Structures are given as structure tokens and as C-alpha cells.
Amino acid sequence: LRAPRRLSNMEKQLRWGGVGEEAANKAGAARAEYILGALKGRREEAGYQCQLRRDLQIGGDNSVAEAQKLAKQRELEEAEHAKRKAAKRAEAAKRAADEEAAFKKKLAEEEAEAQRRAADPEYAAKAMAREEAALLKRMEDEKREIEAAFQAGEAAGMEQESARSKQQEAAKASLELLEKEKLQREKRRVAEAKVAAAEEKAKLAQQKAKTAQKSQAASNAKVPDVSTRGVLKMSFKKS
Secondary structure, X not given: OOOOOOOOHHHHHHHOOOOOHXXXXXXXXXXXXXXXXXXXOOOXXXXXXXOOOHHHOOOOOOHHHHHHHHHHHHHHHHHHHHHHHHHHHHHHHHHHHHHHHHHHHHHHHHHHHHHHHHHOHHHHHHHHHHHHHHHHHHHHHHHHHHXXXXXXXXXXXHHHHXXXXXXXXXXXXXXXXXXXXXXXXXXXXXXXXXXXXXXXXXXXXXXXXXXXXXXXXXXXXXXXXXXXXXXXXXXXXXX
């Protein structure tokens, strides 16, 4: 059998993802203990395998080239991330610098304005008048906006009140119509009851009349009994 080839330190580092053999062993053992501890006492030593990260799982004939490729790819990703981070920092710094420059410019303008007013009372009086006029105009604009909003609210309230009044009127008219229909139905019911009572009364009268006629006819058709007949007087005189 051929003796296994001893790996150089460079190959060991590339094989284990750029770290030394001792560090890799310590990291693998710590990871194994962490996973086994998470099993809450259910240690399954048989068949247990500690799998490395995808970019650390390098093997085969082209392991060195693959490791170099992955290391280069990782370097590119880290460089891109650092570039984006630097761009964000530069943007934030530029925004802060612009804000600071604008603040300094405004401060300088205010200081120059104050010096000019202090040196020229007439200009100061005109500037104060302009500021007062602008303040009054702004107050008037705000007042008009408030009045317009108030009027709009009142108009909306009046519209709602009008709509509510119309709804109430419609409901009242509907109730009145229902009450009229109810009265009409009650009148029709009473009239129909009267007609039915009259018809029933007429039927009863007709039945009574028919019964009386039948009784009279039966009484007339009946032959009187001999014992109830009167004494017949016979006469034997010759005529």
C-alpha cells in the first residue's frame, strides 16, 4: 500500500476554510458539544457527523483550486459590502455637511442683517415694517383658512341636518301612509264582516221560511183521526 501523502500547512488551511488544523478541530468539537447539548441528554454518538458550512466542505482532486475560488468570491462579496457601506457613510457625511453649511450660511446672513440694521436705523425700521407686514399677512391667511374650515364645517353640518330632516319627513310620511292603509284595511274588514253577517241572516231567514212551509204543507196533507172528527148529522127527510 502507498503511504498517504502528508498535507502541507497551506493545504491544511485551504482544506479547512482558511484556518489552522488546531483551530478547526477546536471549532468542530465545540460545535459538536453545542449540538449534543441541545439534544437534552439524548446523545447519539453512533452515526453522528458534524457537517461544516457549505463553503468549508471542500474535497476531491481540485480542493485547492475550489478553496481559492471560494476565498476569492468571499473577498469580492466583502469588498462589495464594504463599498456599499462606505457609500452610505459618504452620503450621510455629505448630508450632514450640507446641513451644517446651510446652518452656517443662515447664521452668517442673520449676523450680517443684524449688523446692517444696527448701522442703518432707517433700513432697520423698513425691515421691521416688512417683517410686521409679513407677520400680519400670515396671520390673516391663517385666519381666513380657519374661517373657511369653520364655514365648511357649518355647511357640512347644515347639509347633514337637512339630510336628517328629509329622512325624518320621509319616515313620518311613510308612517302616515301605513296608518292610512291600516285604517282602510280595517274599514274593508268591518264592511266585509257586515256583508257576511247580513248574508248569513238572510240564509237563516230563508231556511226558517222553507221549514215553515214544509211544516204547513205536511200539516195540510195529514188526514184527521176519526175520534177527532165532529158528529155528523144525517137527515132522512125526503126532498
